[in-house]
Amino acid sequence: MVELILLSIKVAAVATLINIPIAVYIGWLIGRRNIRGKLILETVISLPLALPPVVTGYFLLILVGRESAIGQISQFLFGNDIVFTWVASAIAASVVSFPLMVRAIIVAMQGVDTTLERSARSLGAGPIRTFLQITLPLCYNGLVAGILLGFVRAIGEFGATIVVAGNIPGRTQTIPLAIYSKVQLGKDSEAINLIIISTVLAIITLIIHHWLIVRGTRKSQR
Amino acid sequence: MVLEIDIKKEYNEFQLLIDAVTEEGITGIFGPSASGKSTLLNCIAGFEKPDCGLIALNSEILFSSTGRISIPTERRRIGYVHQHSALFPHLTVRRNVEFGFNLTENSRKVVNFQELISLFRLQNIMDRGVTNLSGGERQRVALARSLAAAPELLLLDEPLASLDLPFRGFILEKLKEVSRTLGLNMIYVSHSISEMMALVDSVIVISDGKKLAEGNPSLLLNNGEVADYVDYSSLENILQGTVEEHLSSTLSAVSVGAAKLVTPKLTLDIGDPINVSIKAADIIVSKYLPSGISARNVLKGFVSRTNKSTNFTFLDCDIGGVSLIAALTNHSLVELGIENGDDIFLILKATSITPMESL
Numbered sequence: 001m002v003e004l005i006l007l008s009i010k011v012a013a014v015a016t017l018i019n020i021p022i023a024v025y026i027g028w029l030i031g032r033r034n035i036r037g038k039l040i041l042e043t044v045i046s047l048p049l050a051l052p053p054v055v056t057g058y059f060l061l062i063l064v065g066r067e068s069a070i071g072q073i074s075q076f077l078f079g080n081d082i083v084f085t086w087v088a089s090a091i092a093a094s095v096v097s098f099p100l101m102v103r104a105i106i107v108a109m110q111g112v113d114t115t116l117e118r119s120a121r122s123l124g125a126g127p128i129r130t131f132l133q134i135t136l137p138l139c140y141n142g143l144v145a146g147i148l149l150g151f152v153r154a155i156g157e158f159g160a161t162i163v164v165a166g167n168i169p170g171r172t173q174t175i176p177l178a179i180y181s182k183v184q185l186g187k188d189s190e191a192i193n194l195i196i197i198s199t200v201l202a203i204i205t206l207i208i209h210h211w212l213i214v215r216g217t218r219k220s221q222r
Numbered sequence: 223m224v225l226e227i228d229i230k231k232e233y234n235e236f237q238l239l240i241d242a243v244t245e246e247g248i249t250g251i252f253g254p255s256a257s258g259k260s261t262l263l264n265c266i267a268g269f270e271k272p273d274c275g276l277i278a279l280n281s282e283i284l285f286s287s288t289g290r291i292s293i294p295t296e297r298r299r300i301g302y303v304h305q306h307s308a309l310f311p312h313l314t315v316r317r318n319v320e321f322g323f324n325l326t327e328n329s330r331k332v333v334n335f336q337e338l339i340s341l342f343r344l345q346n347i348m349d350r351g352v353t354n355l356s357g358g359e360r361q362r363v364a365l366a367r368s369l370a371a372a373p374e375l376l377l378l379d380e381p382l383a384s385l386d387l388p389f390r391g392f393i394l395e396k397l398k399e400v401s402r403t404l405g406l407n408m409i410y411v412s413h414s415i416s417e418m419m420a421l422v423d424s425v426i427v428i429s430d431g432k433k434l435a436e437g438n439p440s441l442l443l444n445n446g447e448v449a450d451y452v453d454y455s456s457l458e459n460i461l462q463g464t465v466e467e468h469l470s471s472t473l474s475a476v477s478v479g480a481a482k483l484v485t486p487k488l489t490l491d492i493g494d495p496i497n498v499s500i501k502a503a504d505i506i507v508s509k510y511l512p513s514g515i516s517a518r519n520v521l522k523g524f525v526s527r528t529n530k531s532t533n534f535t536f537l538d539c540d541i542g543g544v545s546l547i548a549a550l551t552n553h554s555l556v557e558l559g560i561e562n563g564d565d566i567f568l569i570l571k572a573t574s575i576t577p578m579e580s581l
Contacts (some may be wrong), residue, residue: 127294
């Protein structure tokens with residue numbers, strides 16, 4: 001049981017950590033820059049939100065499967081396939097949770113007043129310092145919301161994961177997959193235990209979210 | 223020559239086409255809204271790129287389309303004070319001011335940090351966040367923050383536009399002081415004729431993206447072409463003086479040059495510097511010394527210059543060495559028969575004088 005919970009958290013945490021830098025970069029591109037093809041980029045990054053997760057899972061299976069280039073590279077480097085490992089679970093969770101994270105970050109980035117960034121530049125700060133010291137801190141609430149929203153989506157991921165990582169107890173079975181198995185096998189009391197754990201994890205995440213937001217607001221109003 | 227600008231920038235239907243040179247001191251850029259003032263400042267600061275042309279500061283090229291040069295904002299050493307302060311909301315007052323200060327090489331720093339803080343009287347608010355500051359406080363922090371980065375030129379984009387009148391005096395005074403003591407050159411954008419008259423050494427008038435006129439700020443009063451853009455009803459005289467005495471529970475006296483003005487009761491101490499504002503339209507002009515009159519101020523002087531526009535005449539009056547502008551309709555002027563050099567009396571109620579004493 002403890003292993004199951006730890007694996008679920010590990011998969012969701014790794015998925016979230018992979019997503020953060022990419023989401024911040026894409027969020028900045030879409031939210032702060034006037035780039036061409038913005039609509040296309042927005043559509044592509046939102047696609048996993050609109051597609052049935054099973055379809056996303058199938059695409060991933062093609063992308064990282066044994067026959068794919070990525071699969072071959074993994075074989076060569078680690079002597080291992082990606083599919084049906086916890087890494088595949090993390091990739092699936094990462095892809096499915098990405099749109100939620102990036103959309104919250106885009107909205108936050110769009111809300112940053114350009115005159116503040118300009119002020120920082122006129123005070124001698126280069127673009128990178130301006131981004132790190134002004135833009136990013138001003139996106140704090142959106143960033144926190146996006147990251148935690150992504151995390152809860154990742155920890156609840158089911159459809160894409162079962163296609164690309166399977167449902168192997170001790171290896172790729174996360175809490176949602178375990179609940180599904182228990183219900184299938186009619187082990188309702190064990191399923192209920194897992195459901196309670198799921199709910200507790202969700203509540204803890206939301207409390208952390210709330211705490212981070214309140215803390216950020218207090219800091220800025222001091 | 224401080225700043226040399228010869229640029230063109232087009233967007234949508236609008237075209238900015240400016241060729242100008244600024245000299246030492248404070249240069250005003252005056253024009254109606256949407257005339258291109260802000261775009262011009264943005265190009266100078268490096269926030270926007272002109273389509274073509276040249277911008278040079280103290281002979282150093284900042285932008286040149288032919289030389290394919292465009293120095294990024296952070297290396298232009300040009301400060302920028304925004305109308306709405308643009309303070310960093312997630313930082314305290316101290317960290318706002320420190321932001322540019324810490325990025326400036328020690329050898330370039332012209333004021334030390336503590337001097338700057340006391341110059342703008344920020345000592346008591348240093349550790350506060352900036353979100354709950356008053357408008358006046360915000361602008362004081364914004365100015366200190368800009369100066370902390372030791373700019374070679376300071377751009378001010380309508381810095382007083384969102385402040386109530388009493389708060390403007392302190393900022394105007396500090397701008398003059400900084401320009402004088404540090405020798406810092408400034409470009410001051412505003413559509414307030416009063417601020418132009420009170421602050422700038424020379425003015426460039428722009429309208430619809432083009433330069434309309436340039437020269438001494440008094441051109442705002444006597445240039446026929448400029449007259450269309452000036453809101454004369456709001457013209458105020460902003461005078462620098464010293465609190466002389468407290469006359470009663472309702473009245474104080476302020477000395478401005480050799481003249482003494484009776485004003486509403488002030489909270490400042492005797493000897494403190496103060497700015498007062500007098501609307502040009504509130505001044506009554508008389509050819510003879512009036513008697514039996516309730517107004518507290520009857521000032522003797524002479525007309526040093528008459529500036530005629532379409533409907534109004536602005537009399538530049540010399541009151542013991544202090545210049546005061548009174549607005550008359552052309553009709554009154556004809557009836558009074560006043561000419562340059564004539565002795566006159568200016569009549570003012572104490573309540574027509576607004577002290578600008580708030581921080």
